[in-house]
Amino acid sequence: MKVILVDDEKGIVEGLKRMVNRYIPECEVIGTAHNGLEGFKLIQTMQPDFVITDIRMPQADGLEMIKMLKDEGSPIPCILLSGYTDFEYARRGMQLGVRFYINKPVEIDQLRECVYQVMEAIRADKAKVQEVNELRQEVHSRKQEKAWRDVLDLGNDNLELVEKLLQVAQIPMEGAFFGSVLLEFDSNVDGSKEFGLHPVFDHIDRAFKQYRGVFRFRYTGAQVAVILANDKLIKNEDVVRACVLLKQEVYQDLKLSMTIGIGTIQKRVVGVSQSFEEACYALSYKVIKGTNAVIPFPEITNLTGPSHTVPTELIAKLETGLDNMDEAGCVDIIREIFRRMEAEKSMRPADLQSQCLNILLSSVRNMSFHQLQQNDFLGRHILSLDGISRFRTLEHLEEWAVKVIRGIISFKLEHNIPKKKDIITEIKEYVTKHYNEPIKIADLAARFFISPYYLSQFFKQKTGETYVNFLTQIRINKAKELLQNTDLKVYEICQMVGYSDTQHFARLFEKLAGCKPREYRKNTPSL
Structure with a gap:
């Protein structure tokens, strides 16, 4: 640690400097001064960890120097040296926050013990400041x-x-x-x-x-x-x-x-x-x-944009077949898609590969990646895929696509994944029952075995509104019921319908209901 020595007697300053350098290797004397005013300026410039200072000095004594530092917002830990036992000095020092004193003449053991106490106090104070700063940052x-x-x-x-x-x-x-x-x-x-x-x-x-x-x-x-x-x-x-x-x-x-x-x-x-x-x-x-x-x-927006595409109706049939685990129907659709591609004379090999990517995405996008990773077959053929370009013929591509479709259906049957008749209805029913829980789109996606992005898009396509708006409307409607039929506080209702921030809840309520929660309760007769 860095220390500055302040004393009007040069012999004492040199003696202290030698003792610190020889017996307290953890400290480095970075400067010395011979009166309080000079010490004040030096301390402000060099910013030591602590100061050893005499009390009685010309121009400004040690206590006056400490007060000037404190007034400037630079309270530096100090050890006071004094050949006097006057209680008044000790009292003034305590008022300024001084905790450490050494009587002259200075003994090495006394100096070392006092300096170690100061260093320990400095480390403890720094640890507290760091803890507070880390907590504040967290x-x-x-x-x-x-x-x-x-x-x-x-x-x-x-x-x-x-x-x-x-x-x-x-x-x-x-x-x-x-x-x-x-x-x-x-x-x-x-x-x-x-x-x-x-x-x-x-x-x-x-x-x-x-x-x-x-x-x-x-x-x-x-x-x-x-x-x-x-x-x-x-x-x-x-x-x-x-x-x-x-x-x-x-x-x-x-x-x-x-x-x-x-x-x-x-x-x-x-x-x-x-x-x-x-x-x-x-x-x-x-x-x-x-x-x-x-x-x-x-990069991926350019990946699936070839000059020839698989008809939308065939992709829709394939997805329906997968939802209903109709293996024979899915294989027939794959065969039909490849016969169409085979009949397209102008289609390049790159186009054929892109078509297979489109089929693959349609096959797996309703499943979570976690499910795919659980399955050994799918893990070897999809998740560890080095590149579809390794397939050099249309026949190889077709057989690979059929194998993937069969693997997906086999996985669903093995894990008792139910057929999806109307997944959006199931999701809406689940959300209606669990509206007061923190239901993220990712949570729903994992529960219903569908990717978050696809679920977000599909939900809006089927319902005409976003999932967040749907959940918000359910919560606000429930809040209206509680405002009408109970004496619960607004903050209690806020928590019961799934919100932790009362102000955020109030803003959403006003946006959808046209008035603040308390106004709604006041203007609506109880049932």
């Missing part, structure tokens, strides 16, 4: 994580609420560019302890250090979401390059392999939800690209 990070989760769930339709959530979480958004990245680990990430991801978070921070804001948090299971924010344009190629380097360094240092999906860059904060959906969708292509890949969304 609370701040949690608040920001919750804000981003809410933003991702809200979608692109509510700019006002998105801005409010980020403002409360102290996340700057004016004039910023935003991007999203989703990491999925393929091996032993500790899913139960948050500190298991801290080394990964450190790597993420370093990989994207060029951006003003890097917000990373566990999204679900072995997935980590990363939201990037920057005042200047974020280039997609720079993000891809950083992700490739991140993947390599995480594997090298932590022995963790991962697949990365990357969304497009958005100019407005309301576009973050779209960017994240794109990252999720890109990540889903690991079933094609293989694990341990970096997959930008623009």
